[in-house]
Amino acid sequence: xxxxxxxxxxxxxxxxxxxxxxxxxxxxxxxxxxxxxxxxxxxxxxxxxxxxxxxxxxxxxxxxxxxxxxxxxxxxxxxxxxxxxxxxxxxxxxxxxxxxxxxxxxxxxxxxxxxxxxxxxxxxxxxxxxxxxxxxxxxxxxxxxxxxxxxxxxxxxxxxxxxxxxxxxxxxxxxxxxxxxxxxxxxxxxxxxxxxxxxxxxxxxxxxxxxxxxxxxxxxxxxxxxxxxxxxxxxxxxxxxxxxxxxxxxxxxxxxxxxxxxxxxxxxxxxxxxxxxxxxxxxxxxxxxxxxxxxxxxxxxxxxxxxxxxxxxxxxxxxxxxxxxxxxxxxxxxxxxxxxxxxxxxxxxxxxxxxxxxxxxxxxxxxxxxxxxxxxxxxxxxxxxxxxxxxxxxxxxxxxxxxxxxxxxxxxxxx
Numbered sequence: 402x403x404x405x406x407x408x409x410x411x412x413x414x415x416x417x418x419x420x421x422x423x424x425x426x427x428x429x430x431x432x433x434x435x436x437x438x439x440x441x442x443x444x445x446x447x448x449x450x451x452x453x454x455x456x457x458x459x460x461x462x463x464x465x466x467x468x469x470x471x472x473x474x475x476x477x478x479x480x481x482x483x484x485x486x487x488x489x490x491x492x493x494x495x496x497x498x499x500x501x502x503x504x505x506x507x508x509x510x511x512x513x514x515x516x517x518x519x520x521x522x523x524x525x526x527x528x529x530x531x532x533x534x535x536x537x538x539x540x541x542x543x544x545x546x547x548x549x550x551x552x553x554x555x556x557x558x559x560x561x562x563x564x565x566x567x568x569x570x571x572x573x574x575x576x577x578x579x580x581x582x583x584x585x586x587x588x589x590x591x592x593x594x595x596x597x598x599x600x601x602x603x604x605x606x607x608x609x610x611x612x613x614x615x616x617x618x619x620x621x622x623x624x625x626x627x628x629x630x631x632x633x634x635x636x637x638x639x640x641x642x643x644x645x646x647x648x649x650x651x652x653x654x655x656x657x658x659x660x661x662x663x664x665x666x667x668x669x670x671x672x673x674x675x676x677x678x679x680x681x682x683x684x685x686x687x688x689x690x691x692x693x694x695x696x697x698x699x700x701x702x703x704x705x706x707x708x709x710x711x712x713x714x715x716x717x718x719x720x721x722x723x724x725x726x727x728x729x730x731x732x733x734x735x736x737x738x739x740x741x742x743x744x745x746x747x748x749x750x751x752x753x754x755x756x757x758x759x760x761x762x763x764x765x766x767x768x769x770x771x772x773x774x775x776x777x778x779x780x781x782x783x784x785x786x787x788x789x790x791x792x793x794x795x796x797x798x799x800x801x802x803x804x805x806x807x808x809x810x811x812x813x814x815x816x
Contacts, residue, residue, distance in 0.1 A: 422806035437514035443502030446561030492582025498534035499562035508789030526589025533801030551813025567758025584768035593774030595794035599750030609756025635709035636677035656686030727767035737807035
């Protein structure tokens with residue numbers, strides 16, 4: 402714990418201290434309305450024009466100067482950069498949100514903020530991430546005007562997180578990390594109660610790549626399969642045997658998993674087709690194994706395809722490496738949440754097999770991601786991510802804003 406947290410015996414026991422930057426009631430209600438508006442108008446990656454405009458307008462209303470990214474969607478906004486530290490301009494703390502939605506229908510019922518766009522939904526909580534970073538920015542801008550912000554902060558509203566290899570690379574290319582010393586973010590977690598966060602040092606997500614396979618060969622009549630390349634059987638064997646082969650050719654602790662999401666072949670019951678297609682993802686817990694994965698998987702696919710006389714075309718699309726939380730930044734998030742809500746509001750979390758392009762930022766600067774609890778306490782219903790019925794307890798917004806504002810205040814005293 403930081404010295405600022407342990408300023409009294411009671412604080413040392415609970416972790417809680419009095420920090421400025423709590424969320425005023427009027428702003429809390431405004432942020433809930435803002436999140437609901439985003440939820441009703443989801444936009445896919447690199448199409449987030451309305452979302453970008455809404456964020457920009459609110460930041461400008463607060464007297465800030467957001468800059469839209471060269472892609473036309475997403476933006477960055479600096480706070481406190483005109484306040485140099487003792488030894489020159491201090492490195493910025495970046496706070497990142499992703500702003501895109503998913504191409505799935507919203508199946509929730511009984512809520513007034515259901516998506517109004519067919520087959521589009523904020524089913525991963527990016528509307529919450531965006532609202533939390535916006536709220537933190539508004540609070541921090543007010544603290545800066547009072548001279549209470551100890552370090553400059555950059556807000557990053559990133560497009561296209563759901564598109565491999567992720568919009569983070571575009572932000573970095575546009576100079577989004579120039580002057581940044583560290584970066585933090587949250588991701589909604591429906592397994593954690595609202596008002597709490599999950600944290601871990603080291604890998605918190607997995608690598609994720611996309612795999613597309615086409616198999617080809619002479620087709621023919623199902624009455625004479627011996628005169629054909631039986632691509633239906635071939636693609637079925639690839640689907641079942643490749644994951645098993647790969648799992649036996651890498652250390653089991655690496656967590657390398659090939660999982661299919663699409664398989665397609667043929668149009669008639671009595672015709673063996675000339676083409677079959679298979680697509681899925683490759684996920685991996687270990688960074689070294691992730692680097693080995695393409696060669697391993699190519700070899701396994703070729704082996705099975707050759708066995709069945711099929712020619713294979715493989716499109717292996719590199720996605721994202723694991724998010725690896727750096728120790729000191731994870732400690733900062735721990736201290737920040739403890740300062741706001743006490744140590745009981747923090748729980749250990751596991752490494753997931755989900756992918757997150759926040760990892761690209763961590764290739765450049767130290768940083769950490771926390772899991773933001775969005776489950777209503779006592780709720781036993783399952784509302785997993787990437788499902789049309791996904792929803793959140795909006796009390797998570799206030800908790801996220803308090804986490805980020807406390808991190809900016811505590812981190813500024815450390816740097």
